[in-house]
Amino acid sequence: MNSSLVAQAMEQIRQRRLLEDIALEQRLDEITLKVPEVMEARNQLAQTSAKLGRLIFTRGTDIETGVAKIRDENLALQEKERVLLRQNGYPEDYLRPHRVCADCEDTGYHDGVRCHCVDALVRQLALQQLNQVSSLKLTGFDNFRLDYYPTDPEDGRIPRKWMERVLHYCQEYVRTFQPDMKGLLMQGNTGLGKTHLSLAIATGVIRRGFGVVYGSTQDFLRVIEKEHFGRAAQPADTLDGLLAADLLILDDLGAEFSTQFTQSVIYNILNTRISQNRPTIVSTNLSRSELEEKYGQRVVSRLYTQLTCLRFVGRDIRQLKSQM
Numbered sequence: 192m193n194s195s196l197v198a199q200a201m202e203q204i205r206q207r208r209l210l211e212d213i214a215l216e217q218r219l220d221e222i223t224l225k226v227p228e229v230m231e232a233r234n235q236l237a238q239t240s241a242k243l244g245r246l247i248f249t250r251g252t253d254i255e256t257g258v259a260k261i262r263d264e265n266l267a268l269q270e271k272e273r274v275l276l277r278q279n280g281y282p283e284d285y286l287r288p289h290r291v292c293a294d295c296e297d298t299g300y301h302d303g304v305r306c307h308c309v310d311a312l313v314r315q316l317a318l319q320q321l322n323q324v325s326s327l328k329l330t331g332f333d334n335f336r337l338d339y340y341p342t343d344p345e346d347g348r349i350p351r352k353w354m355e356r357v358l359h360y361c362q363e364y365v366r367t368f369q370p371d372m373k374g375l376l377m378q379g380n381t382g383l384g385k386t387h388l389s390l391a392i393a394t395g396v397i398r399r400g401f402g403v404v405y406g407s408t409q410d411f412l413r414v415i416e417k418e419h420f421g422r423a424a425q426p427a428d429t430l431d432g433l434l435a436a437d438l439l440i441l442d443d444l445g446a447e448f449s450t451q452f453t454q455s456v457i458y459n460i461l462n463t464r465i466s467q468n469r470p471t472i473v474s475t476n477l478s479r480s481e482l483e484e485k486y487g488q489r490v491v492s493r494l495y496t497q498l499t500c501l502r503f504v505g506r507d508i509r510q511l512k513s514q515m
Contacts, residue, residue: 196313196316196317196320197305197309197313199313199316200299200309200312200313200316201299201309203312204292204297204298204299204308204309204312205299207291207297208290208296208297208298211288211289211290211297212288214289215286215288215289218285218286219286222276222281222285222286225279226275226276226279226281228271228275229272229275229276229286232268232269232271232272232275233268233272233286235264235268236265236268236269239261239265242261243258243261272286291308292306292308294306294307294308295308314402314435315402317432318402318403318404318432318436320432322403322404322405322406327386327390327405327406327407327442328390329390329393329394329397329405330387330390330391330394331391331394331395332358332361332362332388332391332395335358335384335387335388335391337351337354337355337358338351339505339506339508340353340354340504340505340506341505341506345504345505346504348504350504350505350506351505353502353504354383354384354503354504354505357388357501357502357503358388360501361388361391361392361501362395364392365391365392365395365396365399366395368395368396368399368401368438368470370401370437370438370469370470371468371469371470372470373470373497373498373499374464374465374470374471374472374473374497374498374499375389375392375470375472375473375498375499375500375501376472376473376474376475376494376495376498376499376500376501377389377472377473377474377475377501377503378474378475378477378478378500378501378502378503379476379502379503379504380476380503380507381476381507381509382506382507382508382509383503383504383505383507383508384503384505384508385442385474385475385503386442386443386474389405389440389442389472389474390405390440392438392440392472393405393438393440396437396438401437401438402436402437402438403436403437403438403439403440404432404433404436404438404439404440405439405440405442406440406441406442407441407442407443407446408441408442408443408444408445408446408447408457409443409446409447409448411429411433411441412447412453412456412457413447414429415429415430415456416452416453416456418430419452430456430459430460433460434460434463434464434467434469435469436469437469437470438469438470438471438472439460439464439469439470439471439472440471440472440474441460441471441472441473441474442474443474443475443476444457444473444474444475444477444482445475445476445477445481445482445485446476449485449486454486454487454490457486457490458486458489458490458493461473461490461493461494461497462493465493465497471498473494473498479491479495482494
């Protein structure tokens, strides 16, 4: 695991704990002023250790009975605090530290080892780092306009009705998304909404709490090539990040300059993710025959047999917008 990202994650957790400690002090000051009876109850609870000490060192004392009495008094004081807070419009846990991770209480360590919350944060930071490679911006389904698609039949299809079905399929894909479901191949001419819908899926899946990496195939390949041949400014492993993401979106496959290295990387990404049941969304302007000519049968076979193909039809929306 990247030591730099681990250090960043630990610092974020430290800052998170520090900010909550400050916020707790402010809540304590507030209650001291507005509900002083609560603080009186807490002060009595704080004397528990002293009470136990006196009980142990007092001769002739029935320790078991004394401990039971102190326990009952403490429970009564805790209940009094909860009641007073509730009566004054505060949550019962208002004076407890609000930790994000219950296991390590935002220390970063649990049972002497690094907590799972640190590893989860490292994964988030790695995804953010990967997505910085992309020039694409996330978007949603709401501004995907079907009125740009013609209602006159084309090649036996009515583009608007066809694309309405594609839109609904993509929305359902987000609603039911799981990290082991089948990927998508979005195929069609330029300007038909493939990038828009793939990024809308990314937005929806991210909101559901999954890790998504999205970007143009060309951008990712350029970074991977620099890292592979030692030309990157900073050490990283973009390829590992692409392989591990819950959902990977490769936009505009075929626009990149093709070499034996890039073809090998594309095959590796597709084959590895498919074998691990990790979904990948690929968009391309190329036809099947053009894909075969550029990447060969191995890649095309995986695209068409292992991904669900969504065909995009209609007219170039960007050209239509420019004419308005």
